[in-house]
Amino acid sequence: MTNRVVFDNVSRFYGEVLGVNRVTLSIPPGITSLVGPNGSGKTTLMNLMTGLVQPTRGEIGVLGVRPNDPARLCHLVGYATQFDSFPKGLTGYEFVYSFLRLFGYPHERCAKQAKAAIARVRMSEAAHRKVAGYSKGMRQRVKLAQAIAHDPPVLVLDEPLNGLDPLVRNETIALFREMAHEGRHVIVSSHVLHEVDQISDQVILLSNGYVVAEGQIQSVRGEIQDQPMQVWIRCNRPGALASRLFEMDHVVEARLAADGAGLLVKTRDAGRFYRTLNHIALDGIDLEGVTPVDDNVNAVYGYLIGEESR
Amino acid sequence: MNAQIASVIRLELMKTFFSRRGLWVYLLAFAPALLYLIHAIDVTRDHEHRQALAAAHPVATEALRSIKEGATAEQLFGAAGEPYSSRTIPQGRRARAGGFRNLAIYQYTDGDSDFTFVVVDGQVERINEQDRCNLQKDSAIFATVFQFFYLRLAVFFGCAGIFMNLIRGEMLDKSLHFYLLAPMRREVLLGGKYLAGLIAAVTIFVTGTALQIAALSWHFDAGAVSEYLRGPGWSHIAAYLGVTALACAGYGSIFLLAGLLFRNPILPAAFVLLWESINLFLPAALKKISIIFYLQSLSPVVASPDRGLSLFQRLLISSAEPPRAWVAITGLLIVTAGVLVFSGFRSRKLEINYGTE
Numbered sequence: 001m002t003n004r005v006v007f008d009n010v011s012r013f014y015g016e017v018l019g020v021n022r023v024t025l026s027i028p029p030g031i032t033s034l035v036g037p038n039g040s041g042k043t044t045l046m047n048l049m050t051g052l053v054q055p056t057r058g059e060i061g062v063l064g065v066r067p068n069d070p071a072r073l074c075h076l077v078g079y080a081t082q083f084d085s086f087p088k089g090l091t092g093y094e095f096v097y098s099f100l101r102l103f104g105y106p107h108e109r110c111a112k113q114a115k116a117a118i119a120r121v122r123m124s125e126a127a128h129r130k131v132a133g134y135s136k137g138m139r140q141r142v143k144l145a146q147a148i149a150h151d152p153p154v155l156v157l158d159e160p161l162n163g164l165d166p167l168v169r170n171e172t173i174a175l176f177r178e179m180a181h182e183g184r185h186v187i188v189s190s191h192v193l194h195e196v197d198q199i200s201d202q203v204i205l206l207s208n209g210y211v212v213a214e215g216q217i218q219s220v221r222g223e224i225q226d227q228p229m230q231v232w233i234r235c236n237r238p239g240a241l242a243s244r245l246f247e248m249d250h251v252v253e254a255r256l257a258a259d260g261a262g263l264l265v266k267t268r269d270a271g272r273f274y275r276t277l278n279h280i281a282l283d284g285i286d287l288e289g290v291t292p293v294d295d296n297v298n299a300v301y302g303y304l305i306g307e308e309s310r
Numbered sequence: 311m312n313a314q315i316a317s318v319i320r321l322e323l324m325k326t327f328f329s330r331r332g333l334w335v336y337l338l339a340f341a342p343a344l345l346y347l348i349h350a351i352d353v354t355r356d357h358e359h360r361q362a363l364a365a366a367h368p369v370a371t372e373a374l375r376s377i378k379e380g381a382t383a384e385q386l387f388g389a390a391g392e393p394y395s396s397r398t399i400p401q402g403r404r405a406r407a408g409g410f411r412n413l414a415i416y417q418y419t420d421g422d423s424d425f426t427f428v429v430v431d432g433q434v435e436r437i438n439e440q441d442r443c444n445l446q447k448d449s450a451i452f453a454t455v456f457q458f459f460y461l462r463l464a465v466f467f468g469c470a471g472i473f474m475n476l477i478r479g480e481m482l483d484k485s486l487h488f489y490l491l492a493p494m495r496r497e498v499l500l501g502g503k504y505l506a507g508l509i510a511a512v513t514i515f516v517t518g519t520a521l522q523i524a525a526l527s528w529h530f531d532a533g534a535v536s537e538y539l540r541g542p543g544w545s546h547i548a549a550y551l552g553v554t555a556l557a558c559a560g561y562g563s564i565f566l567l568a569g570l571l572f573r574n575p576i577l578p579a580a581f582v583l584l585w586e587s588i589n590l591f592l593p594a595a596l597k598k599i600s601i602i603f604y605l606q607s608l609s610p611v612v613a614s615p616d617r618g619l620s621l622f623q624r625l626l627i628s629s630a631e632p633p634r635a636w637v638a639i640t641g642l643l644i645v646t647a648g649v650l651v652f653s654g655f656r657s658r659k660l661e662i663n664y665g666t667e
Binding site: 050052054074078086089090103106 | 490659
């Protein structure tokens, strides 16, 4: 059994409308973020890998199981959708417990796993209150509890951080990391790019139903050749550093900071640039800090898809 | 699999029985029983009133029945005594209008029935005996209401509400995905949902039928009721309850399929209603392709369908030989099973696409 979520030339159309087109992916364990604006195909991709919609073309395998086999697939996958809707009249505990019973487990096991899942998202105190009375953040967490209750190796979460306050957001991100360290796939969609930067081991960038890039964010950034890499350097002699840098053919721009305490450098070859910078540091220029400015999702997304689509 | 089906049923029953959106189903199911109860209270009060009149103006039933048309007023008073109500029409006015000279109306009661004697010019011209409701008459009324209102409208729309909600309602509420993300075959999920709908519909509507029968027979004295039960009573009651349950099973399967196939199930529901309503006028062969045909043939008391129809409408009615009970029951169950199997196949293609709902 492969331990990857695989899309092989998958397309999905809703009548005339494109959902995703010719998607080929191989998602390893860890936290993978699907990034893209509304309508880019994130939810369609998630619905495809959880079997809620079937592909028009191509094949999907989730740890070797095809999504048209729900009896096997649903043991492997937990999915918290973006929909803020719940069966009526249930408490948080009843909600998690009842849908766990659909797995055919006995009462004792369901009760134990439901309690554990609710505790994991820190909802134990509110577990016996009606879901209808929960705040948005609590509903998000109880949805997450329902998705993880059967202990799936693949967790698919559509905008899971929406509505969470900063404290709970950090706790939830920590939970994702914990699950990723356990060897699970945690596939998250988000349009909040700085969050994606914080949590992702790899990203999949989507636009208009197409995958425009995938992989670790630094390697994706490195492949964008037409946009020079930007690096912010704080040092004691920025003017001297700038003149040294201009001797290199891959440096296209060096701009002094207004406060005179640093400069912004644009280079076409980050590898050579960093190696050169090490030599310069040995030549008496005191480098206080070197920070890449645009190897984050925000910048990569802007380069690949354009500012207007964000 | 059984545990999974039981879990689906548990979830669905909570939703169906306790949903505010489904209150109208209870109204449909129990409104006829309420009307029968009001009728029973009215009849009981009327009976008590007659008993009081009979005590104040005692007269034997035989004495009242011995008076025939053509008897004189003196003979009437001699046999029956003073009426509890008498009304005379002033001579001049009636004479101008109708040509007779003197008209009087005398009313008697023996406690059970009202006797009205219309006396013209001193002679009994017309006698009207209005007896208290009897079980035979009421059971004929019940048969008509049961077949033409309860089955065709109450159970029909109630099942539409319950069974269409199983899939389409969940789509509208955006909660169907919770079920589709459970590791069970779609056919099993659908079967569980259908069973839940059936349990709910049968509980609600069979209880409704039982309450109607209880309310209808409430005002009859115990002797009349036990005599009815010793005769055809129990088999009639069992038949009515059974027909109600079969109606829920048959209509339920159709509405489950409609909820699965159509984004707006009101249109197929309207079509089925139309088809079931024009059943009377369909040729014999087409009559048999309907739920109501079999249900009516299983009803223990024949309700006359052409009462209240014009001569032209009566000419359009075609008759088909009603099938034997076992044929009707088997036929209905086969149709239901067929619709469910087809629904099962269709459910494999069920997808979540809330955006277009």
